[in-house]
Amino acid sequence: MNRAGKAGAAVLAVAALVAVLAPLLVPADALDVTRVTDAPWRPPGAGHWLGTDHAGRSVALLVLQGTGTSLFVGLTAAVLSVGIGTLVGVLSGHFGGLAAGALLRVTDFFLVLPSLVLAIALSTVLPRGLGTIVLAIGLTSWPSTARMVRAQTLTIEARPFVERARALGGGHTHVIGRHVLPSVVPLVLVNATLAVASSIVAESTLAFLGLGDPTRISWGALLHQAQLHGAVPQRAWWFLLPPGVAIVVVVLAFTLVGRALEAVVTPRR
Amino acid sequence: MLELRNLTVHHGSKRVVDDVSLTLAPGRTLGLAGESGSGKSTVAMSVLRLLPKSARVDGQVLLDGEDVGTMSWGRLRAVRWSSASIVFQGAMHSLNPVRRVGDQIAEPMRLHGTPGSVAELLEQVELPRDKARAYPHELSGGQKQRVMIAMALACRPRLVVADEPTTALDVLVQAQVLGVLTRLVAEQDLGLLMISHDLSVLASTCTDLAVMHRGAVVERGRTREVIAAPRHPHTAALAAAFPVIGDPAHRWTEPSPESTREPLLAVRDLVVDYGRTRAVDGVDLEVGQGEIVALVGQSGSGKTTLARTIMGLRAPSSGQVLFDGVPVPAKGKALKALRRQVQLVLQDPASALNPRHRVADAVAEGLRVHGLTDNLDARVAEAVERAELRPASLYLDALPHELSGGQQQRVVIAGALVLGPRLLVADEPVASLDASVRGEVVALLLRLRRELGLACLLITHDLGLAWQVADRVAVMHRGRVVEQGPAGQVLLSPSHDYTRALVDAAPTL
Structure with a gap:
């Protein structure tokens, strides 16, 4: 793995650690609006490294707290989307025929729809909550994975060793399980890493638009709050910048790791 | 200059x-x-x-x-x-x-x-x-x-x-x-x-x-x-490695005993269409028990399609393939059972083996497919040694790319042998091999016939190979078998114009 990839992996390790340790790092009272004693809109300084928000809560603690939600949504939505994509891709690639045609048309349908608009529509219709966000992102971002997995499945299926497996008497399960999946998995892993990055961005967007889970703090939700309570007229850059930078850094880290993995699993010839 | x-x-x-x-x-x-x-x-x-x-x-x-x-x-x-x-x-x-x-x-x-x-x-x-x-x-x-x-x-x-x-x-x-x-x-x-x-x-x-x-x-x-x-x-x-057609020293096969001429495989008036193109056009062909039949012809003559159809990998448009007197089933358990009897050896061993599978897994693949997993290791080792990779322990853990072309082809053959087939369909089994290993693989095929009574349908464009091993030769041209008969007769005194052209064009040393 190259140096950029290693740096990305290190950032992700730190972020994961923060997400796991957040309950220990952040005192329960510090984020409760009714119990906070500090003045609102305080700029960064002693006591509050990153200043305070409209209710006097520490922005630094809010960002730490938001890490878990953002990573959780990013990971689960990516797993969902890549899972659906792999299933559709392998099935349509392996079976062909009418069913595959139908699956492909469905893929095309989702591919041409602007996925953000669809996600917004879904999250307004479904009950508010983390599950809805994951579902909205997962259900709208799988088509590209499906296309890629299908292409890979088709190349593998054309290889003589699959014909040999058939001649040995191997059925669909055998061909898919022993030959197609093992060669698709590395690609899928790379794709999943990149999908996490885009899912985090999607989650932030939805939360920023106020469609997130109102009971949880995520980076996108922080930006939504900042916007809602007038951080811009207050010139409270310290409320906008930290969650934004956190999103950029983590997304960049996932992308770097994904690209590095890509270079590992697809060797240049 | x-x-x-x-x-x-x-x-x-x-x-x-x-x-x-x-x-x-x-x-x-x-x-x-x-x-x-x-x-x-x-x-x-x-x-x-x-x-x-x-x-x-x-x-x-x-x-x-x-x-x-x-x-x-x-x-x-x-x-x-x-x-x-x-x-x-x-x-x-x-x-x-x-x-x-x-x-x-x-x-x-x-x-x-x-x-x-x-x-x-x-x-x-x-x-x-x-x-x-x-x-x-x-x-x-x-x-x-x-x-x-x-x-x-x-x-x-x-x-x-x-x-x-x-x-x-x-x-x-x-x-x-x-x-x-x-x-x-x-x-x-x-x-x-x-x-x-x-x-x-x-x-x-x-x-x-x-x-x-x-x-x-x-x-x-x-x-x-x-x-x-x-x-x-x-x-x-x-x-x-380049046998001279007509030279008895290059004819390695022993005449097959006449009593075994009851057909193991019989193809009756077979037609296979690809869309509008007729790839196989009314072919009749027989392979007796323990007999080696060479199917020769140019690329595009339909010989590979014929092989695929015999294996049940393609459905015929009309006509019949009989194995042991029974029509080859189109799908299901019966077809799976047939595939223990008929095995395929492909042209390019490098691509016929999954690059991720070790030799042991590649050879055991057929056994696992058919659920014959008792005594797996011993059976695999036996098949590998039969294919002249000795000692087996040296090769079982190797990945295909660590082996030479000839060794890879032996692995493919071992993978076919492990199921105890009665007929081997070999599609250009030595065409991608270097001259020095080619002879060894050909000798292996002949030895397997001698020891196991394995019949073989050998698909090749190489008349020299046909002369080397085949009992009978069938010549295919534009989807039809234009001539078939004992190897000596077809190759030395061809009666069809196309066969004559093929024999004349074959380069000689």
Whole structure:
């Protein structure tokens, strides 16, 4: 793995650690609006490294707290989307025929729809909550994975060793399980890493638009709050910048790791 | 005209060409023979300094007395194509698919400002003038190869280097292309350096022959003398790998006992269509128990489709395939059961093995598919040893890319044997193997027939192979079997015109 990839992996390790340790790092009272004693809109300084928000809560603690939600949504939505994509891709690639045609048309349908608009529509219709966000992102971002997995499945299926497996008497399960999946998995892993990055961005967007889970703090939700309570007229850059930078850094880290993995699993010839 | 003096080429620390010295005079043809990896293509590329920068070249390449290694860039550009040109390996990949072939032939003439006409060049290689307007995909393999030759002649070079000019071509087309090359050398007083793994191709075209082995020239001399009395064991191995049709010494098979002539496999009036094309057109064929039948024909004659249909990998449009008197089922459990009896060996072992599976897994695949997992390791080891990979423990953990081509093909054969089949369908089982291992794999097939009574349907375009092993030969042409009978009769006194053409075109040593 190259140096950029290693740096990305290190950032992700730190972020994961923060997400796991957040309950220990952040005192329960510090984020409760009714119990906070500090003045609102305080700029960064002693006591509050990153200043305070409209209710006097520490922005630094809010960002730490938001890490878990953002990573959780990013990971689960990516797993969902890549899972659906792999299933559709392998099935349509392996079976062909009418069913595959139908699956492909469905893929095309989702591919041409602007996925953000669809996600917004879904999250307004479904009950508010983390599950809805994951579902909205997962259900709208799988088509590209499906296309890629299908292409890979088709190349593998054309290889003589699959014909040999058939001649040995191997059925669909055998061909898919022993030959197609093992060669698709590395690609899928790379794709999943990149999908996490885009899912985090999607989650932030939805939360920023106020469609997130109102009971949880995520980076996108922080930006939504900042916007809602007038951080811009207050010139409270310290409320906008930290969650934004956190999103950029983590997304960049996932992308770097994904690209590095890509270079590992697809060797240049 | 061309002189190589102590040419040595290193790729990194690996010595690919080792102290090669050769000379070639105008009007002469020099054949360079060797197996894959022997360094023969590297020699060809070094003639025009076409090796990658990473290669270290020592020694001299003299072209008309001028050292190619010390030429200036401008001089080198002038020399390339106008005094020496190359017919590259694999014409299908060396032509630009989106440009008309006429433009591509004209390209070097334009670059070098050489006068001449594309039409004339096309005539020299026996192609009609109007083919200049064709795109590469509109031409057949042999036509493309002739376009490549026309391109090499465009600037009237005195030296032509042909790197495997006929590999991947059928015998009939190969004979045509070789004929064109031979005629051009005689007419235009060219020097021809021809590179091939196939000694018989070189024997039919070249006056002189050099044999390369592991980077070094191990033998050189007049072609006739080298082939008649090889001094180096490697030359002898190369020569022995190309059986002479009609020579009893090259007929390795023992006559199969007459009593076993009840058919194991019977194909009755089989028709297979691909869309509107009829690939197999009313074929009748029988393979007796323990009998080896060779199905020969050019590419596109439908022989591979026939094999796929026999295996139940394709459904016939009409007609029947009977195995042991029972029609081959189309799907389900019955088809799966049949597949224990009939096994397939494919042409290119490198792609017939999943690169991720170790030898043990590749061989055990069939057993696992059929749920025969008791005593798995012992059965796998036995099959591997039967395929002459001994001791089995040395190979079981290897990945395919760690093995040589011959070893890979043995793994494929072991994977087929492990199920205890009665019929082996082998699609060009030795075509992609080097000459020296080819003989061993052929001998293995014969030994398996002797010891296990294994019948074999051998699909090949190589009549020499058919002569070597087959009891009977069936000749396929445009989807039909035009002639079949005992090998001796079909190959030595063919009755159909097409068979006669095939036998005549087969190059001989």
